[in-house]
Amino acid sequence: MKEHSNNILSVDNLSIGYSSKKGDTIIASGIRVILPQGQLVGLIGINGSGKSTLLRTLSGLQSPLSGNITLNGNHLSSTPPQELAQQLSVVLTGQSISKNLTVLELVSLGRQPYTNWLGSLSETDSTIITKALEATDTDTLKNKKCYELSDGQLQRVLIARALAQDTSVIILDEPMTHLDLHHKAAVLKLLTQITHEQQKTILFSTHDIELALPLCDYMIVLQEGIARMDTPQKLIEDNIFNTLFPSENVRFNKETGRFIINE
Structure with missing residues (x-):
């Protein structure tokens, strides 16, 4: 992806996963992404690919195994909690609220x-x-x-x-889960409006790839421990969606931008 002069969040050589007494369990590594101001970025990948782990790591809720995360020019790990809360907000699936x-x-x-x-x-x-x-x-x-x-x-x-x-950055984990098609579309349109009118940078994970494709400025694809970020059109041109799901079950139609179940 091209560089922007107004990058808000930068990730360099990031490894995500979990640490235990037995050692590190790496889910994805070598992640390099840049989130520009006022852009809507969708995060996609099959179940277990590490979407929620990546979002929690970028939010400062989980420590990276290695690598650097920079928010507004400062290292995320050294940003005090109150200062971080003034720069980055998070909406998690199943978030505990009264x-x-x-x-x-x-x-x-x-x-x-x-x-x-x-x-x-x-x-x-x-x-x-x-x-x-x-x-x-x-x-x-x-x-x-x-x-x-x-x-x-x-x-x-x-x-x-x-x-x-x-905050300048809003991170949402599966904001369209359990919603019907009408309300999924409403949430997506709302996120698009917020990014472009208020110049917020929004990163959200989703399984609704076909709905997100036309509206996202960029997408991050997590696949087999590797993350790739680019515009939806460039990802389509490079056949990234053709290999996202097991090919014997699903294939992607570049012309229609839709996934088709193989018979």
Whole structure:
């Protein structure tokens, strides 16, 4: 991929996996990717390829086995937690939240990295929260309890909380899981709008490759322990999707941009 002058997050020779007394279990290595400002980047790969592990590592929730991660010019590992929370927000699948909170209360939690020790919200905080609710079309839900929301509504509320955190990078793990086609499309359009209108850098993992292909600026493909990042069109031209799944079951049609089940 081409270099940008406004790169936000850079990864150099990264190895991801798990450490134990028996040694390291490497899931993927030699990862080199660069996330530019204001770009929507999809992360794809078959189950077990390391998507969630990579996202957790890039979020600072899990230590890399080796390599460097740089966020806004500083090493991720040496960035204090509160400072990191002002630069990078995360929405994980199955994230533990109190569904007894109202939507407004949950979204307001996004301001925690900025509030004083009493946790009181300033006028600026309230303005940012209101804008996050409006941007995700959740302002009419703000007085509802989270347990009253549909899966699609809750996903938009979690994205609103990430927006309220006002970070340059937003990382989402499978934000379209358990959603029907209509709500998957709505979430994808919302992410596209946020990146291009607010110049946020959004990295999200997904199994909905066909939906993501037309909307992503870049995609990262994790396959057999190797990561490749490029534009969707370049990945299609280089036949990357042809080998993503076992060829005896599925093949990719370059003309239609769709996967076809082999008979």
